[in-house]
Amino acid sequence: MNEGKQDALLKALQNDHTQAELEAPDRIILDYAAKLTTTPQLMNADDADALRRAGLDDRGIHDVCAITAYFNFVNRVADGLGVELES
DSSP, X not given: OOHHHHHHHHHHHHHOGGGSOOOHHHHHHHHHHHHHHHOGGGOXXXXXXXXXXXXXXXXXXXXXXXXXXXXXXXXXXXXXXXXXXXX
16 A cells, blocks of 8 residues: 555544545444444343354454553543653
């Protein structure tokens, strides 16, 4: 991937991952992570099944879930403690 295309992809991912040019499995993974982050109460078996249909095995599904949950946890701890990013 050339640098211009890479920059465009990064910008699209920062703004709205649904508008980024992604392969189907990558989009499904990001959709899952976004849903788990923003509306975890709406998660159900269909969400994991979508990952399975995209080619992930049980370990892959676990990893996507665990990594998403971990980053959400760390961000909430930082927010709760008033931690701010360095400039």
